[in-house]
Amino acid sequence: MVLLNLFVVTSLGAVDSRSVESSPIKPNVVLILADDLGYTDLGVMGSDLYQTPNIDGLASQGLRFTNAHSSHPTCSPSRTAIMTGKYPARLGIVGHGGRGTVTAGDGTFMPCEEYTMAEALTDAGYTTCHIGKWHVGHEGTTGPKEQGFQFDIASNEFCCPGSYIYPYRNKKKAGVQAENSAVPDLQDRGPDDHLTECLGDEAVKFISSHKDEPFFLNLAYYAVHTPIESERDKVAKYKKLITPDSRQRNAAYAGLVEHLDESVGRVLKAIRDNGLERNTIVIFFSDNGGEVTHGETSNYPLRDGKVSQYLGGIRVPLIVKWPGVTPVGATSEIPVIGHDLYPSILQMVGAQGDTKHNAQIDGVDLTAVFQDPASQLDRQALHWLRYPVVFHYRKGERKRGPVGTIIKGNWKLMEFFPTPHGQDRSFELYNLREDISEQENVAAANPELVTELHQEMIRWRESVDAPEYEMAFKEYEKIP
Incomplete structure (x- = not known):
């Protein structure tokens, strides 16, 4: 893969005190991944109930894709694709996880020998941090630290949290599942701290502590995956907003979406407050379509939802803000997919990656589209x-x-x-x-x-x- 040095001083604004003589400033990368967030679960994407002013504001400052897809209609394979740049099927993942098997929960999910996005950016001189949901491997063998992240915060061994309410574990169950779903590293929190807010706060701490060095933050929220839990005042608020014509009618889910938006807002504010806005790439994405099995959300006009390969299960929101490069408030109809993020991010920051790994990447570099939303990609299907x-x-x-x-x-x-x-x-x-x-x-x-x-x-x-x-x-x- 031939990489171009796209981050010139003029695209980033004036050089600040962190630049070294004439060397280009490496842009920070914040990849925000929502869990099970549907295509129309944002105000800017057409929600008829949920209020997401912070994420909508991000879209108004960057490029919004209307034809973006997850690499798989469930989370483990989709996340593996993002981290490796490869189709899940290339790695033998054709179920909900596991290598060379369709057995959910067995195996190592993402093979440990894969050269991940985090490893590529670490080798390029970045400080790398994962916060939140992992679900593509196991701590000690294929956890975030084994797969290239220098910092790993609040990641458990399960698909979702035991609870979004402190102490972030399922109090009604015991055993392996209860332990695996418990969220670690947040023992200093209390009953007033929603898990989604906590992850945003941890991201703010990381950004503030590493503002003087290039960093890659993989902020993977558990929201809006089940259990659908939000603060009572938010539930009450959305109950009043639901009308007979509302397609999205779950007030608790609406509240959880608002928790997500508020947390993202804190992260965006931290980027601004630390003087990093002109030098930080922010990407917002969802791992698969919205869950509709128990009335969680509606993906209308798309059919069905998570697990299904109808569009409701695979078409998702994607927003990219690359200061000085992505047109402000633009949209693109170009079809893109989750594993495109791997080669694109490497290209954006000038990271070379691994030659052997690059030869098998299925993702396509999207930087031309980021610059010109009407650009066409050399991909047939x-x-x-x-x-x-x-x-x-x-x-x-x-x-x-x-x-x-x-x-x-x-x-x-x-x-x-x-x-x-x-x-x-x-x-x-x-x-x-x-x-x-x-x-x-x-x-x-x-x-x-x-x-x-x-x-x-x-x-x-x-x-x-x-x-x-x-x-x-x-x-x-x-x-x-």
């Missing part, structure tokens, strides 16, 4: 692949069963695999420009296009050496 996910799949739920997907231009083809529960192989084809809600399956009317796109899906699976699908997966034995 986007792909997804998911086999059984025990945590989210039940018999007869075809839309959440094993499926492969390709988006190429305006067309989206989904291949539903046969299952032991009686599901036959089938295809769904949608014209996304005309049918963003994916309501009209036009596969029967376009057999040649289905064949063409399906062949491209097969070639892609072969190119990334994806695990082959089997009707005899042991996972199926665990599905009630």
Whole structure:
């Protein structure tokens, strides 16, 4: 991968006292990752209930993507893709975690030999910090510190926190799950401190302590993943705002979104207060689409949500503020995907990465789009692949069963695999420009296009050496 030195003094404003003679200033990078935040869960993205003035303000200062996607419709594979720049399927992750298996929770999730974004930036002279949800490995083998982060704060061994309320553990349960879901490092907090606020406060401390050196902060919120818990005054506020016409109707979820927005606001303020605004890249993203199973949110006009490969499960908000480079308040319709962030961030800061790792990166450098939102990318299609996910799949739920997907231009083809529960192989084809809600399956009317796109899906699976699908997966034995 050829990298250009894009951060010249003129793009960053006047040189400050931290510059060394004529050497360029390395920009700080703050990657803010929300958990399960849906495509329309922000005011700027069209929410009809949630109030997110701080994140909306970030969008007004940077570039907002309207056609951004997560690399997978669930969190572990999606986060692995961000950290490695690779399709999850290339790493054998075709379930909800684990390498070379579809077994959720087994294995090392992200292989320890992967050269992560954190390792690349550490090698480029950055101080690196992870705060919050990890869920792509285990402490001691593939935790944040083993995968390149010098600081690791408040990361547990689970998908979510035991509670957002102090002491941030599930008081009603005991055992391994309760211990794994407990959030560490926040023992000095109290009953008035919501977990989401705590993570923002830890980020503020890190920024203030490392303002005189280039840093990479990976701020991975647990919000807005379950359990849906927010302060009572916020719940009461949104109950009053819900109308008969509201599509988003969960007041507690709305409150949790507001907690997230307020915490992000604290982080953005810390960047300003420490004089770092002109030299700090801020990226806001979500790991997958919004959860809709129990009425958490609505992703309308997109169909379905988390786990599903309909757009509600994979299309997400993406905002990039690169001072002096991204146009202010601009939008881009260019299709992008989570693992594009790896090569893009390396390019933005001038980090070389690892030659062997770079040769297998699936992500595409987006810096040309950051400069000109109308730029085109040299990429033909986007792909997804998911086999059984025990945590989210039940018999007869075809839309959440094993499926492969390709988006190429305006067309989206989904291949539903046969299952032991009686599901036959089938295809769904949608014209996304005309049918963003994916309501009209036009596969029967376009057999040649289905064949063409399906062949491209097969070639892609072969190119990334994806695990082959089997009707005899042991996972199926665990599905009630």
